[in-house]
Amino acid sequence: MRTNLDVFEEQARRASQQGVQILVFPEDGIHGFNFSRSSISSYLETVPDPRLESWNPCTQPGRYNNTDVLQRLSCMARCYSLYLVANMASLQPCPASTDPPTCPPDGRWQFNTDVVFSSDGQLVARYHKQNLYFEKAFDVPPSPELITFDTPFAGRFGVLTCFDLMFREPAVGLVERGVRQLVYPTAWMNQLPLLAAAQFQRAFSLGAGVTVLAANVRSDVLGMTGSGIFTPASALAHHHSFQGQPEEGRLLVARVPVLDPLWSGAEEEAAGGEVEDVGGDGSFWSVVESRHCKQEENNCLDSMASTPSPSPRPVTSSSPTFHSSMMYDLFTFARLPAVKGQLRVCQGTLCCYLQYRRSQPGGGELYALGAFAGTHTVNGRYALQVCALVRCAGQKATSCGQEVVEAESKMDFVLSGRFETPHVYPSLVVSGVKLEQPRHLDIKPTGTVTMAHSNMAAGLVTACLYGRMYHLDRV
Template sequence: MNFVGWIIVFNCLMLCSVVYTQKTYRAGVYAHRVIQPNGTHTSVSRQKALDNMMKNINIYNNVASEARNKGVQILVFPDDGLYGHDFTRQGIGPYLEYIPDPTKETWNPCTDPEKYNNNSDILWNLSCIAQANNIYMVVNMGNFKTCIKSSDPNCPTDGHYQFNTDVVFDRNGTLIARYHKTHLYNEDQFDAPAEPEHIFFDTPFGRFGLFTSLDMVFKTPAISLIEDYYITDVVCPAAWADLPPLLSSIQFHSAFAMGMGINLLAANLQVPGDSIYGSGIYTANGYKTFYDISNQSKLLVADLNSNSIEDVNDRTETEMNRKQNATSDLKHVLVKKASSTKDEFDTPHITSGTFMGEIFNDTYAMKILENLGDVVTVCDNSLCCEFDYQMMEGSGKLVAFGAFDGLHTYLHRMYLQVCVVLECAGSSPQTCGIPTEESNLYFREFRLMGNFSTKYVFPEVLVSDSGRKSLASGDLYDFHDGVLEVINGLRLPLISASLLSRDYARD
């Protein structure tokens, strides 16, 4: 083993020194239909803000009691769950509290509520709920921190920071973790931390990484936290806007867990009118449970395996080299197969039978699947995708296979490489990529692959169940070495199957 390999092992032994006494644990995530106050653009009194938040706190209290009765050991609530969204900076002010750094001091707000001048009402309530129900609890709230411009050049002009913050309480109500959201989206009321934070906490049933919603799409802190700190379980409060056919909440969250080989507890806000919904508990082998659009809140519960030191050691240099070599081999095979096709893509990238279609405001090179069985290749820039399939009789709608290799700039800046097959919304190429939840597209089998530039590839399989989007069971498809494979059908009609790769260095 070389020097780098020994460093990896040494760091792992240091970080993984905690002994976990449980081999399994029961997780809960709450899909919360938040009670949102009126007048979020103007400041209200602190008492009014507390009254507004207590409506949601009371719900959390009841949910924690329900979770305890069901044997839940760790419970996750969503982003913005205490007060909703659509605030201005002034409007959110009265809802914030000072939250100390648990790595620098130990504090139990339930037993010591006056430590910070009686201005810890929300922390006190949450701490006491966790204590009363003997449960680890993850909650999102707002954090207020004063600063001085003369000593801190990043200090906002109003003299304080406002952070979108996740807090974690242990079973005694002690505050054990605090995380400030890095990647804000339409959140002018909050500040991003000067440096991204890598936060995790230990329990008797494993080590959990912590980040919020959109953070999952970027390398820092999500990927770097998982890789550098050997995290195999993640809790993620979210307020994720549903964006099919590639970034539906349940779709991407499930793909992220499978692509990174982790357990993921994702609690999403329920605001269907703003297309915010979709919570779930996911593993490296597929979903355990999920809950999509509805006007109702719901507690989701699932049993998960605790990840051991052996699971952590799988992320050694040897494993990473194996994945890199497999990806390199796949690149050579695809480039060789597609060389004659790709030459015609150079300027412009259109070839016979290929058209340019739009998905999520990006322009894809696409081909219509004309046969019930075939091997099809399509390329965009340096990415070539291959689809080897056997399809059942079609429904009259077109089926498209597409590739995208470029910088996505709509809503977020992120470099994407995507191979995707989907049923079009209608019978013309212009409908390919329009989001739909209905499908009559059945495959007997298929293999989807691409010569991606990185190892960060996330396998997405979205199906239609009674006219609503759903997830395929993880035992019906396989993802290995960058290849998404279905052998005996998905049982439900396919909306889209995709390999979404992130080249973080090119964002």
Template structure:
């Protein structure tokens, strides 16, 4: 009897401990960092000079990390390039790099800093996480030696990786991710031989991580959600805003909604390079976001999120294929959106129903404006094709957007302000892909939380009159299978940790 009672007590205690340790909600933080940049030089600086520059940025990051922890944050994400900046060659970036070990080594740099050589940045980040009892996500550079036995070894005898690291609340290196999809200006880094899928578990959900340009491609971004079932994506980025469809807050919030995950995006703050736009996004709505082209200051954001957000299944073409097209054939014209030629039709009245098609994609729009202004023109556009500038990726896009001027040739140009509000809108398309990202962007590049939703049959529609004038309402589809690249999903290097 005593043994049975003891076993029952132990079992109950374990259950209670597990129940308490796993939480349904957590507080997330992201920091938009005004990075201190190095002097542009064609010759490498000394390791001491590189560390001095990185310490300046780490001091700023420390303030944000400490503030976030005091406000109860469980995890904080900081930006890509946030510790040393950009404009490097392979040689000039080298003094800033450290050798980052495999997280399976179970290493706490703060406790044992010299175990893997001299790594002062990793030690500093580890101590910041440990001393503040918070998960810290940062972006640094990794270096790995190689030799002639490796046929892919660079001529300088080393691999250099754009790398995200995660230190847990005890200061342990919990995750390391090498960026797969490098941007055109990242010739100083190497891509890993295979895409890495990096996840880690916490008491407040399962996390995955990737970096900046990765978001436009299937691997590892979509794989983390579809195959590894993460709850939250961590996203360090150095994102340059491109309107009308690829401003940071617009696209990142849409990705969270389209994939059904939490998304923590930390951008650099450098208005001269169009860099701003960070946010904490849930699948149903943005929870906190920041877009500021006017000041030079960084910004800390915090918000509460569900640890395991619910997901819904959307058939993105169901509604659009069930209705008849509205006749607008005679009104079509062409316009360029970020180097892609869209087919457009002008919205002529205060209210209307329109259809425009490009190749296999037909886009349907119903809308009602608060007023039809004579000084503003809106158009409905469609694009179905391969984008080939700054990367090759296949798009299917339905968009209602404000033209820059009343001249139809400006439809698709970058526009930041508008005056027309909408009483209602409903946008749908005959998409051939299941990966569609719903965007609603208001004047001054602001989001519209809780003002729209997506139905299971693929309609993006308003829930109420818009709180501000509209820049664009868009369904941004990515058809990964048509990118013209080999499918490497079966070769993924999985690093699912802990």
């Protein structure tokens, strides 16, 4: 643990030299993985609620016993004059009035905990992870937490951890309360073609209209990699490592526009920051400008003039459909049969539409358009509506949906669907697990979402509209 904290200290020093104002470290980056409830006990520290008491562990180390990690992190933030976000293991005794069924037998809660320190070392936020992912050492908090903190250089940030990004609370709850900037420690296991770490971080940023500062663990054995700094307008910095590459950390630094609508102009001028217009209406989609073609292109597949019109009626594809498993879900697919054309694939009430033209065909690469409407039940339970254009791993239909990281075929396309949820997260992944910004994104009140792209820098791996049906998660 001390070795990991030494690494944190070195990264904080390097960040400070580059003028960084807020630094986010990964989930589990201090204590590691695979603990039982008892084996993690020596790593647990008491983290008081900063909403109830003011405490600076660096300057007031004697207030609580056994707070070595908190003191070290606090002093890092203070020494290098930056806001610091880290993840650690904490304990909290159950209050005497707690209903016994909600209190563990040992009389205490153990939480996966994010802590935030201000640039003078003050503890300013504490968040207990709500959506655990096979974490036997930790408890789900008695009630969901929506935690924010304020900074002098960018206003308000919300806090969430790893698997939280897949569920309504706290992610959507924070956004619906006007939070436009999120700090996000994670230990995410990559799952292409739809849920690579940086891919979904970017998708949530774009779909929810928020900035995400995401720090992921790097581990070949666990398939963990992928961090980034994302705004709705751009993937400012992101990194994805591959199996066999050195397992060393990567410090990502970027100048980030301020999205907090309540951040004052006086503070902006004092900090030398930038403000990005998010529409001002507080709506979930306010950052997305309807029917906009990036870089004022004239084509966007002929300015969307011939975009297929989504229909709720069950219809068949112009290409024969087949079923194949993708991410443990049984998708309905149709092959892309030619260099250009149109496809329509439906599953249940969801219909997905594709207009495409291969601008640089790859050597026999097979692509397919897939649709899924149902509940994912493997390693988590959550309801989905998904439209996805994917490169298949081989020439057989059964290879569609398997993990692919490289592709040669570049493609101009318009992908759309009519969703029964406003929560749709678009992603575009090209060869080498690089992210590209869609040149057009259109969200209509009817539920129709359209993503268009052209002039790719590399071959297409995945183009996806990932709809979350939060209201059906517990049905």
